[in-house]
Amino acid sequence: MGARSHRLAVTGSFEAGDDPFRSPSFLDWLESSDWSPWLIPADMPRLGVDVLRELLDGGQTFHWNRVLSDPVERWVGWISDQAYQLMLDPDGMMLVRALGDGDAKGGENTLTRWMIPESERQSELDCLPWRSDAHLARCIRALPGLRVLRQDPATALLAFIISANKQIPQIKTAHRRLAQRFGESVFPGFNRPPGWDVLSKLSLEDWKFCGVGYRAPYLLETARRLAEDTGLLDRIAMMDYPTARARLMEFPGVGGKVADCILLYGCHRQEAFPLDTWIRRVMTDRYSLAGWTDSQILHFASIHFGSGAGLAQQYLFAWERWQHRQA
DNA sequence: GTCCAGGATCACT
DNA sequence: AGTGATCATGGA
Numbered sequence: 001m002g003a004r005s006h007r008l009a010v011t012g013s014f015e016a017g018d019d020p021f022r023s024p025s026f027l028d029w030l031e032s033s034d035w036s037p038w039l040i041p042a043d044m045p046r047l048g049v050d051v052l053r054e055l056l057d058g059g060q061t062f063h064w065n066r067v068l069s070d071p072v073e074r075w076v077g078w079i080s081d082q083a084y085q086l087m088l089d090p091d092g093m094m095l096v097r098a099l100g101d102g103d104a105k106g107g108e109n110t111l112t113r114w115m116i117p118e119s120e121r122q123s124e125l126d127c128l129p130w131r132s133d134a135h136l137a138r139c140i141r142a143l144p145g146l147r148v149l150r151q152d153p154a155t156a157l158l159a160f161i162i163s164a165n166k167q168i169p170q171i172k173t174a175h176r177r178l179a180q181r182f183g184e185s186v187f188p189g190f191n192r193p194p195g196w197d198v199l200s201k202l203s204l205e206d207w208k209f210c211g212v213g214y215r216a217p218y219l220l221e222t223a224r225r226l227a228e229d230t231g232l233l234d235r236i237a238m239m240d241y242p243t244a245r246a247r248l249m250e251f252p253g254v255g256g257k258v259a260d261c262i263l264l265y266g267c268h269r270q271e272a273f274p275l276d277t278w279i280r281r282v283m284t285d286r287y288s289l290a291g292w293t294d295s296q297i298l299h300f301a302s303i304h305f306g307s308g309a310g311l312a313q314q315y316l317f318a319w320e321r322w323q324h325r326q327a
Numbered sequence: 328g329t330c331c332a333g334g335a336t337c338a339c340t
Numbered sequence: 341a342g343t344g345a346t347c348a349t350g351g352a
């Protein structure tokens with residue numbers, strides 16, 4: 001108790017260790033250690049840096065950070081609990097190498113699965129109504145190579161309960177703090193994201209100290225339920241879309257939008273169509289659906305975009321945010 | 328200082 | 341079933 005209250009006192013602001021991604025020692029560690037060699041994952045397209053940024057830092061995953069480096073930008077992040085470093089070669093081909101110890105292989109297969117093979121993305125894309133939807137066509141043209149990542153349900157459940165009513169940098173900060181306090185250290189300030197087995201041991205204060213705010217009791221109760229039934233998430237992931245969505249919404253802090261995020265990003269269910277403030281804006285401004293309720297919009301999306309609605313959502317979302325940044 | 332964020336929940340009709 | 345206030349926190 002004494003130790004904990006002391007931590008409380010110093011916790012208001014995090015020190016330099018909070019962000020290792022610009023610290024010289026971390027950059028040295030990335031360079032000097034004999035990591036596995038850079039490899040090119042199979043079946044990946046050429047990407048522009050803007051699309052790579054959208055993929056790693058656009059609200060699908062919150063576990064990637066840019067490392068200070070010139071002239072080519074590099075990213076460091078996690079796929080489940082394995083760390084990777086990622087960059088583009090001059091032709092836009094992706095280069096990846098696993099970080100950390102021991103059995104970490106190159107990771108090119110893991111990365112291809114996580115990023116979705118390009119051939120698979122093409123067939124997903126071909127199901128979308130871009131032939132008859134000029135706005136969707138424009139979004140797809142503007143963001144070549146954008147895709148829905150294939151993450152895991154447990155990661156997505158945590159990430160998107162935290163995400164509710166927060167901005168992306170804020171969500172990432174919460175994840176960094178969780179890892180820093182409760183994750184296994186790989187390098188000082190660079191810790192493995194803790195799993196629900198660890199998170200189920202946190203107190204309400206532990207959660208709050210990581211900046212999750214009023215979502216702390218939601219996360220506490222969700223962790224308790226997962227500890228009580230460790231197979232629950234995997235069973236939900238097997239259910240049909242409407243059932244799985246309803247079951248996810250039984251977790252506190254999970255409403256329709258978060259449930260759709262978990263299904264889309266955590267289970268690669270492309271029927272899921274996360275309806276947030278940006279997509280609401282898209283629907284009123286680009287599709288003339290002003291005044292429609294959420295359930296009406298969701299119905300429209302399932303009819304108009306079909307079984308790949310989630311992929312369409314990704315293009316609409318990214319384009320709208322990009323457009324907004326220009327103005 | 329104020330407004331808002333990849334919303335969810337509860338208390339109301 | 342459909343609205344409205346409220347929630348904790350930090351960035352713009």
